Amino acid sequence: MSFFGNRKLIIVLIGLVLLLVVMGSTARDRLNLTWPEKFLKDTASVVQEIFYRPAQAVSTFFHEVQDVFNAYEENRVLKSSLDQYTQMAAELKAVKAENKKLLENLQVKQDMNDYNLIYSQVVARNTSQWNDVLVIGNGSKNGVKKDMAVITSQGLVGRVESVSNFSSTVELLTSLETSAKNRVSSYIITTVPVQPPAGTQPGNTQQGAGNQNTANQGTTNQNVGNQDQQAVGQNNTTVPTPVKTENGWAPGILEGYDSTAKLLIMRKIPLEHKIKVGDPVITSGLGGTIPSKLPVGIVERIEPGDYGLTQTAYIKPYADFSLINDVFIVNRDFITTPSGEVIPSNAAEQQTKSADKGGDK
Amino acid sequence: MVARIKFTLLLLVFFFMESTLAQFITPGVWGMSYETIPRFALVGIIYASLFIGRREGLYYGMAFGLLQDMLYGNVIGVYTLSMMVAGYMAGLVLMIFHRSVAVVISTLTLVLFGHEWLTYTLFRLFYTNPVNVQWTLTNEIIPTLVANMIFAILVYKPVRNLCDQVLQNKERAHE
Numbered sequence: 001m002s003f004f005g006n007r008k009l010i011i012v013l014i015g016l017v018l019l020l021v022v023m024g025s026t027a028r029d030r031l032n033l034t035w036p037e038k039f040l041k042d043t044a045s046v047v048q049e050i051f052y053r054p055a056q057a058v059s060t061f062f063h064e065v066q067d068v069f070n071a072y073e074e075n076r077v078l079k080s081s082l083d084q085y086t087q088m089a090a091e092l093k094a095v096k097a098e099n100k101k102l103l104e105n106l107q108v109k110q111d112m113n114d115y116n117l118i119y120s121q122v123v124a125r126n127t128s129q130w131n132d133v134l135v136i137g138n139g140s141k142n143g144v145k146k147d148m149a150v151i152t153s154q155g156l157v158g159r160v161e162s163v164s165n166f167s168s169t170v171e172l173l174t175s176l177e178t179s180a181k182n183r184v185s186s187y188i189i190t191t192v193p194v195q196p197p198a199g200t201q202p203g204n205t206q207q208g209a210g211n212q213n214t215a216n217q218g219t220t221n222q223n224v225g226n227q228d229q230q231a232v233g234q235n236n237t238t239v240p241t242p243v244k245t246e247n248g249w250a251p252g253i254l255e256g257y258d259s260t261a262k263l264l265i266m267r268k269i270p271l272e273h274k275i276k277v278g279d280p281v282i283t284s285g286l287g288g289t290i291p292s293k294l295p296v297g298i299v300e301r302i303e304p305g306d307y308g309l310t311q312t313a314y315i316k317p318y319a320d321f322s323l324i325n326d327v328f329i330v331n332r333d334f335i336t337t338p339s340g341e342v343i344p345s346n347a348a349e350q351q352t353k354s355a356d357k358g359g360d361k
Numbered sequence: 362m363v364a365r366i367k368f369t370l371l372l373l374v375f376f377f378m379e380s381t382l383a384q385f386i387t388p389g390v391w392g393m394s395y396e397t398i399p400r401f402a403l404v405g406i407i408y409a410s411l412f413i414g415r416r417e418g419l420y421y422g423m424a425f426g427l428l429q430d431m432l433y434g435n436v437i438g439v440y441t442l443s444m445m446v447a448g449y450m451a452g453l454v455l456m457i458f459h460r461s462v463a464v465v466i467s468t469l470t471l472v473l474f475g476h477e478w479l480t481y482t483l484f485r486l487f488y489t490n491p492v493n494v495q496w497t498l499t500n501e502i503i504p505t506l507v508a509n510m511i512f513a514i515l516v517y518k519p520v521r522n523l524c525d526q527v528l529q530n531k532e533r534a535h536e
Contacts, residue, residue: 023438037431044377044432051381059385124380126433127387128398128480133433135380161435169433260496262394322389 030162031146038164045135045167048124056325115291117151117328118143123167125324132175134158136327139166149184149283149290149330155318156184156283156296160329173264174257174321185287186266186296188250188313189280190273250275251284252313254296262321263300263314271311275302281315291332364526368409371523375401375516376425380433388504395504400473402429403444404513405520407451407472411465412524413531415452422448439483447476469513470506477502 033041067074120142124135138144140163148160150170159182161171171182250273256265269275279299285292301314383399384390402425410418426444430437451472458464481497 019438019442023436026435026437040428040431044428047377048381051377055382055385059390124377125384126380127384127396131434135432259396259492260500322387322392323384 033162033164037162041135041164041169042139042166045123045137048135049121049137052123059323060325114332116331118331120144120327120329122325122327132172132321133161134170134172134324134327136168136170136329137166138329139164139168141165143331144168144329145289145331147289148332149294150327151294151330152319152324152327154295154320156294157317157319157321157324157327158182159184159290170327172321173254173317174259182255183287184254184290184296185284186252186254187282187284188252188266188269188273188275188299189282190248190250190275191279192246192248192274248273251286252311254315258314261300261314262316264297264317266313266315267305267310269305269311269313271309273311275299275311275313277301281313289332291330294330362530364523364530368523368527371520372402372405372409372421372425375405376428394500396501397504397508398477398501399512400476400505400509401512403447403473403476404469404509404516406444406448407469408513408517408520408524410448410452411455411460411468412521413528415449415455418448418452419445422446439480443476443479443483446479447472450475465517466510466514470510473506473509474502477505 118138120136120138122134123137126133126135134150134157136144136150144160144163146160146163149156150158150160156173158170158172158175161169163169173182173184175182250269252266252269254264254266256267257263258265266281277299281296281299283290283292283294283296295318297315297317297319299313300316303312303314304310305312379399379401383401387397387399388395403422406418406421406425409421422444423441426441427437429440429444434440451468454464454468481502485492
């Protein structure tokens with residue numbers, strides 16, 4: 001039994017070859033979308049919004065009904081944590097003021113934490129393991145650019161994958177696509193017990209640990225490292241108590257998602273950092289377009305990495321990926337070039353276009 | 362002609378429902394660990410292939426696969442290929458069996474399963490940290506199959522009527 005005549009077979013073969021050519025040419029990282037794609041995406045986003053809003057309204061109604069039942073219990077828990085919150089807020093203010101003063105004294109000019117937020121509503125979501133994307137209702141006309149970080153009120157969720165005029169596509173961190181683009185450089189904030197000066201206490205283990213601590217300091221980001229070293233210096237001169245802890249910054253790269261356990265995977269963490277379950281994870285800001293100190297999640301599990309040279313941490317994200325209705329796009333004011341300069345993002349765009357091809361985001 | 366436009370519009374509505382309405386009723390929203398991927402447009406395409414003709418299934422599959430690729434995907438062509446193949450294969454069943462409700466339902470199940478399986482294998486081929494087959498089967502492919510089958514049964518009657526109208530018009534045009 002032959003399904004195709006001879007002529008049909010040739011047409012099918014030509015069609016397949018054309019399809020493969022299209023696949024091949026679109027598979028690589030593209031800076032801009034072509035105009036038919038932009039047109040199609042913008043048109044579709046309008047239709048999607050018409051469908052999405054009423055559905056969202058109905059869904060929020062049901063969730064609100066659910067909330068009413070939980071209100072009493074929730075209220076009790078919130079009340080108890082509110083007392084802590086006011087205390088924390090006061091402390092944070094004091095620390096911020098102090099930090100600013102110290103930074104001024106150190107004459108640090110680059111701040112990797114400067115950003116503006118662009119609010120945007122989600123108009124569609126495509127759930128599939130390969131390609132978990134959101135379509136949002138703001139595009140290049142609203143100042144959205146490719147590779148900007150996208151957060152919800154809870155934490156980091158992804159980055160802008162492509163932009164058209166009135167809509168853009170956001171690739172979520174949970175997307176398993178093979179591309180090397182879905183990576184975020186981040187830090188795990190570790191709590192390291194501060195070692196007393198090595199001379200005062202005997203024992204090889206203590207000394208080893210002390211060395212480790214200094215190695216720890218050496219690899220961290222300069223900006224933070226300076227402060228850390230200062231703080232450690234101060235602590236060492238005062239009376240050392242074993243309970244005293246110091247924050248370390250363990251660098252690593254968020255790449256990949258474990259869909260069975262619903263955890264993000266952070267790889268390439270140097271072995272000398274002692275990570276504990278429950279340590280918070282933030283973005284580092286070293287990649288360029290994503291600012292520092294965006295909350296990502298907490299460490300859930302630690303494993304030795306590939307070849308035993310690094311560690312791998314599994315991170316439970318703060319953000320709830322199951323239903324996302326509103327997002328903020330993080331517009332970083334300044335970005336760092338691979339050479340380490342900090343320049344305004346407009347100028348940087350032209351530079352990166354010509355110079356940077358391999359830097360991770 | 363009117364029936365044809367109606368049918369195409371219906372498929373478009375299915376397609377947009379996938380990314381919008383269906384997102385609010387996924388099990389994940391209600392705290393379950395199952396994941397369902399809505400494939401409403403594919404259900405419509407399989408019906409087109411069964412009730413109008415497999416050539417139609419091929420064309421509709423190509424068009425909606427391309428739409429899916431352009432709107433959500435990075436690589437254009439993956440879904441174009443998979444949905445095109447799924448649409449055509451569904452129609453081939455009629456070369457062996459007569460059309461009956463049982464055949465329609467088993468074809469739907471098989472083709473939906475085959476489509477999920479094809480995308481999973483493609484993804485497994487390219488991704489370096491593969492997800493467990495057993496887990497994918499029980500937590501993703503089977504729930505997806507069940508959800509889409511429920512949808513397919515719900516829309517069976519209206520879609521069937523529309524398809525029959527389209528086929529009648531087509532035959533009248535041939536005479």
